[in-house]
Amino acid sequence: MKKIKTIDAVGHVLCHDITQIIKDVKDGPVFKKGHVVREEDIEVLLSVGKDHLYIYEADESMLHENDAADILYNVCKNDYMKPTEVKEGKIEVIATEGGLLKVDIDRLQQINEIGEIIIATRHNNTVIKANDKLAGTRIIPLMIHKDKLEQVKAIHNEQPLLEIKPFHHFKVGVITTGNEVYYGRIKDTFTPVIKNKLAKYNLEINHHIIVNDDIEKIQAAISECRDLGMELIICTGGMSVDPDDLTPGAIKASGAEILTYGAPVLPGAMFLLGYFEDKTPIVGLPGCVMYAKATSFDLMFPRILAKDTITKKEIAALGHGGLCLKCPVCTFPHCEFGKGS
Numbered sequence: 001m002k003k004i005k006t007i008d009a010v011g012h013v014l015c016h017d018i019t020q021i022i023k024d025v026k027d028g029p030v031f032k033k034g035h036v037v038r039e040e041d042i043e044v045l046l047s048v049g050k051d052h053l054y055i056y057e058a059d060e061s062m063l064h065e066n067d068a069a070d071i072l073y074n075v076c077k078n079d080y081m082k083p084t085e086v087k088e089g090k091i092e093v094i095a096t097e098g099g100l101l102k103v104d105i106d107r108l109q110q111i112n113e114i115g116e117i118i119i120a121t122r123h124n125n126t127v128i129k130a131n132d133k134l135a136g137t138r139i140i141p142l143m144i145h146k147d148k149l150e151q152v153k154a155i156h157n158e159q160p161l162l163e164i165k166p167f168h169h170f171k172v173g174v175i176t177t178g179n180e181v182y183y184g185r186i187k188d189t190f191t192p193v194i195k196n197k198l199a200k201y202n203l204e205i206n207h208h209i210i211v212n213d214d215i216e217k218i219q220a221a222i223s224e225c226r227d228l229g230m231e232l233i234i235c236t237g238g239m240s241v242d243p244d245d246l247t248p249g250a251i252k253a254s255g256a257e258i259l260t261y262g263a264p265v266l267p268g269a270m271f272l273l274g275y276f277e278d279k280t281p282i283v284g285l286p287g288c289v290m291y292a293k294a295t296s297f298d299l300m301f302p303r304i305l306a307k308d309t310i311t312k313k314e315i316a317a318l319g320h321g322g323l324c325l326k327c328p329v330c331t332f333p334h335c336e337f338g339k340g341s
């Protein structure tokens with residue numbers, strides 16, 4: 001802390017709030033601690049009787065919180081993002097487009113371990129809309145050592161911490177399996193559920209086939225969808241262990257590589273995800289997707305639509321937080337379901 005003449009204070013940082021009292025008009029701080037004095041402030045400072053000020057001593061090794069916050073914003077930002085105005089060392093990152101938010105959790109952790117610097121984000125793999133808040137950055141002290149920001153820049157290494165992956169427009173083929181539906185014994189109540197889930201992403205069913213429990217027929221239906229250029233194939237029914245549950249076998253026989261048959265998520269354990277050589281995804285949806293509010297499919301669906309690479313390890317990690325509590329009033333996605341990984 002150093003005392004200087006107010007007339008020499010331009011560019012210096014105030015150590016404390018400066019109060020202005022104008023009878024019957026104002027009684028409060030006219031400048032806050034941490035304010036960087038500007039040319040136009042000198043007259044105001046003199047008018048409140050401050051001929052001298054305490055300022056932080058100019059130190060080449062230190063950075064003001066607002067300048068440091070700028071650096072943190074630049075570490076986060078990517079396409080489809082904008083900053084809020086910097087305020088008291090804080091900047092927020094706002095989405096300008098919707099999509100799937102990806103957060104580099106490992107590097108976020110490394111930055112937050114430096115100390116005196118914080119970046120707080122939404123969860124990785126959150127579905128976001130334009131104008132949603134994605135992250136906030138803040139510096140804890142008023143002035144921070146520049147070398148801490150150098151560490152941040154080294155971790156950043158020109159690779160943003162955040163990414164928004166826009167959702168793609170897929171042509172969708174739906175294959176409904178099951179003798180009970182095919183022979184008209186019951187009404188198909190699964191397909192409308194799929195239709196609603198697709199509509200949330202402005203997608204529709206472009207081709208729909210209903211087949212009985214016959215592995216060759218299911219396989220032929222998959223080929224038909226492929227031949228018609230469907231870019232996402234959704235199969236329902238026959239995903240479990242009964243003798244008539246043939247869908248996983250048919251998907252396998254169709255040539256798709258199975259990434260997973262089974263996910264550590266309840267409901268939605270019997271979920272299947274595979275990809276054809278040309279990267280066309282195919283999913284097998286268990287019966288619970290028809291009636292449960294949220295299942296493994298709801299966790300994986302946005303990632304499939306964003307063409308996000310999904311690994312077996314990530315599917316295994318869904319187990320932590322993968323237990324839906326079936327609350328009387330479902331608040332998914334604003335709950336802990338699927339947030340563990």
Ligand SMILES: Nc1nc2c(c(=O)[nH]1)N[C@H]1C(S)=C(S)[C@@H](COP(=O)(O)OP(=O)(O)OC[C@H]3O[C@@H](n4cnc5c(N)ncnc54)[C@H](O)[C@@H]3O)O[C@H]1N2
Pocket residue numbers: 176177178180181186187188189190191236237238239240241242245268269270285286287288289
């Ligand atoms: N012994 C075991 N049984 C079950 C297991 C298990 O691990 N061991 N898993 C259970 C779980 S978890 C689920 S989820 C279901 C999965 O069922 P499936 O996907 O095989 O579905 P289906 O058996 O074909 O049908 C179940 C039920 O849903 C009705 N259904 C199916 N599709 C339609 C449709 N399009 N419209 C209307 N209703 C439909 C079907 O008639 C059955 O009533 O398996 C558990 N069992």
Ligand code: MOO
Pocket residue numbers: 265266267268269270271286287288
């Ligand atoms: O797929 Mo069942 O998957 O857990 O209700």
